[in-house]
Amino acid sequence: MLELYHAEPASNSLKVLLCLKEKGIDFVSHLVNIQAFEQHEPQFLKINPDGQVPVLVHDGTVITESTVINEYLDQIFPSPPLRPADPLECARMRLFTKYVDEYFRPALSQIGWQLMIHTITDKLSREEFAAKLARIPREEKREKWRIAAAQGYTAEQMAAWRRTLAEGIGKMEAALAKGPWLAGPHYSLADIACFAMAAHMPGRFGDILNETVSPRVMDWHRRVRARPAVAAALAMPSPMQAAARKHGPAS
Numbered sequence: 674m675l676e677l678y679h680a681e682p683a684s685n686s687l688k689v690l691l692c693l694k695e696k697g698i699d700f701v702s703h704l705v706n707i708q709a710f711e712q713h714e715p716q717f718l719k720i721n722p723d724g725q726v727p728v729l730v731h732d733g734t735v736i737t738e739s740t741v742i743n744e745y746l747d748q749i750f751p752s753p754p755l756r757p758a759d760p761l762e763c764a765r766m767r768l769f770t771k772y773v774d775e776y777f778r779p780a781l782s783q784i785g786w787q788l789m790i791h792t793i794t795d796k797l798s799r800e801e802f803a804a805k806l807a808r809i810p811r812e813e814k815r816e817k818w819r820i821a822a823a824q825g826y827t828a829e830q831m832a833a834w835r836r837t838l839a840e841g842i843g844k845m846e847a848a849l850a851k852g853p854w855l856a857g858p859h860y861s862l863a864d865i866a867c868f869a870m871a872a873h874m875p876g877r878f879g880d881i882l883n884e885t886v887s888p889r890v891m892d893w894h895r896r897v898r899a900r901p902a903v904a905a906a907l908a909m910p911s912p913m914q915a916a917a918r919k920h921g922p923a924s
């Protein structure tokens with residue numbers, strides 16, 4: 674049996690949902706409301722001591738990290754393949770998934786967090802928030818929550834993260850000049866990783882992602898969005914949808 678612990682259909686959770694839906698795999702969905710700090714509850718920390726989603730549980734075995742989960746799923750359920758058989762195409766796929774994990778997603782996350790955090794923390798007293806912070810297992814996550822809720826990030830930091838997003842979109846634009854999908858001729862985990870991050874970007878980051886600056890990425894975005902698996906993943910229910918629609922994804 675496959676179980677997925679996930680949050681809103683965006684970002685890292687969307688990455689795994691897109692893979693599961695593309696392969697038509699049945700799974701039990703456990704929604705984790707990260708706005709309500711459910712990811713830091715003792716019962717969730719027993720499943721993932723890092724206190725973050727997504728988490729896949731396959732026949733009782735826990736697998737964490739969205740990119741690792743997707744590669745695992747592609748090995749266990751090889752049809753349709755989402756890792757190219759051609760070694761060079763596969764290397765291109767991995768360069769995108771690595772870039773997303775190391776640069777693109779952290780930048781997007783910090784910006785989204787800053788925009789979203791007060792809708793969560795304003796409902797809490799100082800003491801309640803301090804208690805929530807103390808339960809966060811990962812130092813970088815604790816800092817992210819703390820800084821965004823307190824003084825917020827500086828304009829320079831926010832500008833640097835926006836430059837990273839523009840750089841990532843530039844890499845995608847360049848790749849799409851060479852083929853229909855990011856790694857080449859086949860839809861792959863590279864497209865899934867990048868779309869999971871860029872799904873909500875048109876409009877919200879209109880200066881970075883638009884028909885003039887990144888026409889190929891805009892066209893790719895429409896083609897990915899038109900896939901039935903993608904529509905199904907985006908339609909997954911979420912306790913965070915209302916807030917995400919208003920403020921952008923926070924993760």
Ligand SMILES: N[C@@H](CCC(=O)N[C@@H](CS)C(=O)NCC(=O)O)C(=O)O
Nearest residue numbers: 684685686725726727738739814924
């Ligand atoms: N590298 C991890 C990152 C997971 C992650 O940051 N997940 C976010 C949601 S997209 C989370 O659980 N955040 C909870 C928190 O910050 O407290 C992955 O790719 O799975």
